[in-house]
Amino acid sequence: MAPAGRPATTRFPLPHPGYRGAVTVDEHSREITRSPTTFHWGRYEVVTSGGEIVALEPDPADPDPSPIGPGVAEADRAPYRITRPMVREGWLTGSGTRGGDRFVAVRWERALDLTARELDRVRTRHGNAAIYGGSYGWGSAGRFHHPQSQIHRFLAMAGGYTASVNSYSQAAMEVVLPHVIGGGPRSLEERGPSWPEIVDHAELVVSFGGLAAKNAQMVPGGPSRHTQVSWQRAAAGAGVRFVNVSPVRADTEPDLRARWVPIRPATDTALMLALCHVLLTEDLADTDFARRCCVGFDRFRDYVLGTADGCAKDAEWAAAITDIPAGDIRDLARQIAAHRTVINLAWSIQRQDHGEQPYWAGIALAALSGSFGRPGGGPAAGLGIAETGVRGHWSIAALPQPPNPVSPAMPVARIADVLLHPGATIDYNGARLTCPDIRLVYWAGGNPFHHHQDLGRLARAWQRPDTVIVHEAWWNANARHADIVLPVATPLEREDLALGSSDTTITAMHRAAAPPADVPTDHRVFAALAERLGFAERFTEGRTERQWVRELYERTRTRLAASNVDLPDFERFWTDGSASLPEREMRHDGGAFAALRADPDAHPIATPSGRVELVSDTVAGFGYPDCPGMPVWLEPAEWLGAAGAARHPLHLVSNQPRTRLHSQYDGARASREAKVAGREPVDLHPDDARARGIADGDVVRIHNDRGACLAGARLTDAVRPGVVVLATGAWYDPDADGLDRHGNPNVLTRDAGTSRLAQGPTPGTTLVEVSPAGPDPAPVRAFEPPEIVETEPAPGHHGPAHHCPAHGAGNHGAGEKR
Structure with a gap:
């Protein structure tokens, strides 16, 4: 491992700029070129000129394309893009609070050394169960650059990690x-x-x-x-x-x-x-x-x-x-x-x-x-x-996963409980799970400050680990609440292949544009860390990223040949940009x-x-009283028939957004243009709005005992009286008092399990009140990067060389005392 003061030598060479066949990315000419790609919301042709993306056009064969895609490319060059590794200043000094600190820009060699040392410290001193491998998998539609596959493969090879089970959706x-x-x-x-x-x-x-x-x-x-x-x-x-x-x-x-x-x-x-x-x-x-x-x-x-x-x-x-x-x-x-x-x-x-x-x-x-x-x-x-x-x-091959030596996995929606209460037990589906003492959270793909409930509680829980490491392309709340932030390429900046569930087209995801200088893929970051930790050959299997994409395609081709499906060879597939599969008839x-x-x-x-x-x-x-052995009516903790409705008489529905995927691309065109007064719109019935002195387009304050947020009122009789609808996914933007200025409903939702059986999330059990925000509501700052400094604190003051492997973080100061 390189000494802390050694000059940076780690480099992440970009994929080759040329492609065989009809599709070419030429970063020097102004020639218009087209390349295929896929997002979770559809297949597109990426139009480039001189290496710059000028448009994303839906596949002409798609009868009902999503409006999300055309605005995606602008986010790759947005001012909130992260282009250099960052370390939270307070983490280096053993002080400060995650979510409120400045960040220090460091070289890649330094960032990777800090990350590898901290992983090694935690697994050596506390065991691999003290590492939580967080990912929600939506970072890429591609099968190779699927972030969940990458981080889970890496952490399993590093000795294991505490994983999650089930999903927030289901x-x-x-x-x-x-x-x-x-x-x-x-x-x-x-x-x-x-x-x-x-x-x-x-x-x-x-x-x-x-x-x-x-x-x-x-x-x-x-x-x-x-x-x-x-x-x-x-x-x-x-x-x-x-x-x-x-x-x-x-x-x-x-x-x-x-x-x-x-x-x-x-x-x-x-x-x-x-x-x-x-x-x-x-x-x-x-x-x-x-x-x-x-x-x-x-x-x-x-x-x-x-x-x-x-x-x-x-x-x-x-x-x-x-x-x-x-x-x-x-x-x-x-x-x-x-x-x-x-x-x-x-x-x-x-x-x-x-x-x-x-x-x-x-x-x-x-x-x-x-x-x-x-x-x-x-x-x-x-x-x-x-x-x-x-x-x-049809199924497509994925990055091979070694077994995770650490068990059990914890219910995904109970992450705040796990962090806040190490050693406590959680009933789950007939088992009793003991919460591990998580010392390090490593997150790649997904944003817990989007999909978790009661974000004020999650922010408090997030102060508990010694270290939080995040792979992220943008300064969202997940990055702002991290200690080490490793910037990564986006789907338009790397090669892959994809096949949607219940789809019949395998798409070649060509690299349409170069990432910012020296910004790697998730895979390259993990490969560099694996080299420091001694298992690089096992992690990469000696393959380049293009060779991995080819390997996954050939494994898919072999698998489907057993079902009498004949796919072209990789070279033809890559040149054509796609390969078609036969329809599988539904019964x-x-x-x-x-x-x-x-x-x-x-x-x-x-x-x-x-x-x-x-x-x-x-x-x-x-023997669960909250989930007996047959379907029964059990009164929810919060609903419009409860006593609590006297204080908070509106039921919050926090549904999925129309203009983005979860919180992804909240700053892109489709989501941005749907905002009201620059904030997430909240739908209210006109009768409820009239009773509160709220007009269409007003900024309103939505609140309950857990938190409060600002949103833009949109009056409609398409919701029943007594109900307000605030979609999820507005980037979390709390002020110093915890007021979310942007309209994230999860500052209001309840962080408790569905029952002891499934321990799923319960955002649908939420009562609120809505009132006018008053004059001069706080401006939205969700898309402004945090303050960044270029120089680390003086070595004699913080001493990362002597205490970084054993420092504290957040509210518990230096050292490992908690």
Whole structure:
């Protein structure tokens, strides 16, 4: 390892500027050139002139391209781009606070030495479980430069790390459904009705949480063609009727002419139980399927009818909870029973207190509906998300992953608990996990200060580790809260290949432009660190980045040849810019659930009973009071029917944005142009705005006991009264008092698990109040880089050479005392 004072020698040579074939990047001429690329929201041609990107044009074959892409390139040259390695000044001196310090620009040799030494110190003194490997995987659509694959491969080879399990999007579903219907975490997405089935056979789609078109923009790996909304319209054209059960009318496309059921947020389970009550009491329930193909029907029926607890879950009972008239509930139940019906469960309805319950109750409702296991009917998950239910799935090779020697993985949404309470235990899916003492957080890909809840609490938790290391291209909150910031190239600045889930085009991602001078890829950073730590050959396997891209393509080619799919050789693929795969036809026969319906003994599903478990003895055996062994109504910690609504009388819906992917490219054109007064827009019903003296376009303050943020008011009757909608993803921009100036809803949301079963996130359980911000609201500073200094503190003052490997950080000062 190089001495601390040695001049920088590490260099990251850029990929070669020329490409074989028709597509060429020439950084000296002004020739217009075109090169293919893919983002998670679609396939584009990158138009360059003289090595500079001048436009991103959607693939002409895409019938419904996302508006996000055209503004992406400007972010690569934005003033908030990070172009040099940075070290937090307070980390060097053993003082200061993450998120509020200046940064010191250092040379690559220095940054890599500091990073390698700190990794080695932590794993040697505290064990590899003290290293948390953070990544959320959305940093690139490419399979080689997928940041999650890169960091996990590197840390596993370095001896292991504490990993995470499940996702913020689907945690409750991923854990509860395997107990109920068997299979993997996304078994319902894979086995639910496809859109071709729905067009041919369905008559009614009842969607809890809607089918918002904005969510159809993106998939991991990127879609070459956006066809989700076209399939929805085709279903409507075929006579399928839609019901949108959501507090937001815009959660379905206007062309679907959906019936809007403006439910009170977080009460979907109560509505589902009442629908089951109507089916049972009016002799409309498919009791044959429920008895033959399910277990626990009698116990579930007794609960719904009130035999067990004296409380019938009837339409009147649910009307008081959901704010939906009892007559409308009965009518909807009768419509479900009378038609081939899809019960679609959007991802959003699980991100709330007791989020396992609406998914379990949705399965029960489908089981009684008469459509479970019949073509074009039964339960579905996430219809409307990207290309779900559109076509079959091909897979593409990924960067090989060695086993991680450290276990167990911690639930992803419990990261603040893990950091704040080392040694504490967390109940999770029948296990009891002990929180490790995390001393170092290493993050590459994703932004925890976007997707985590209660950001004030997360910011406090973020002060606990000794060191936080981040790979990042821009000065977002993740970088601002780090100690060592290693700048990396963006997808337009590197080579890769991509295939979107349920897509039929493998795209060659050509390097369209050079990154800023001496800015490497994630892979090159990890390779340089692996060299310092002694496993570079094992990490790179002796391959260059281009050779890795070729290797992954050839592995994919070999894999698909076994399915009689003939792909061109790599040279032809790279020159052409893409390779086409055949369509994988979606079934039209109801799939595995149809086989279950026909003969449950001959065709069991992968549950302990081989049947749909309306009651799970396994889950009941865990003894969790917040998630018993069958679907029940459990009152949320915060909702409009709670006592807390007197102080905070509005329910916050923090949904996915239309103009960016999560928080990515918040400063780019599509997101920037959608702002109101430079802030994230918040939708309010005109009646709620009028009662508070708020006009359209006003800057407002949204607040509760956890935090507050500023946003731009947008009045609309497309949200039900009592509800405000503030999309996620505005870059976190707190002032000295913690007020977020930009409109990030996660300063308001609740950081608690869905239940002891899944420990998923609960942003949908949030009450707030909204008021005018008053004159001269604080200006947004989210896109201004932090203060940067060019000289490290004097060696005699901070002594990084003698204490850097054992310094403290944040609130606990120098040394390792905590």
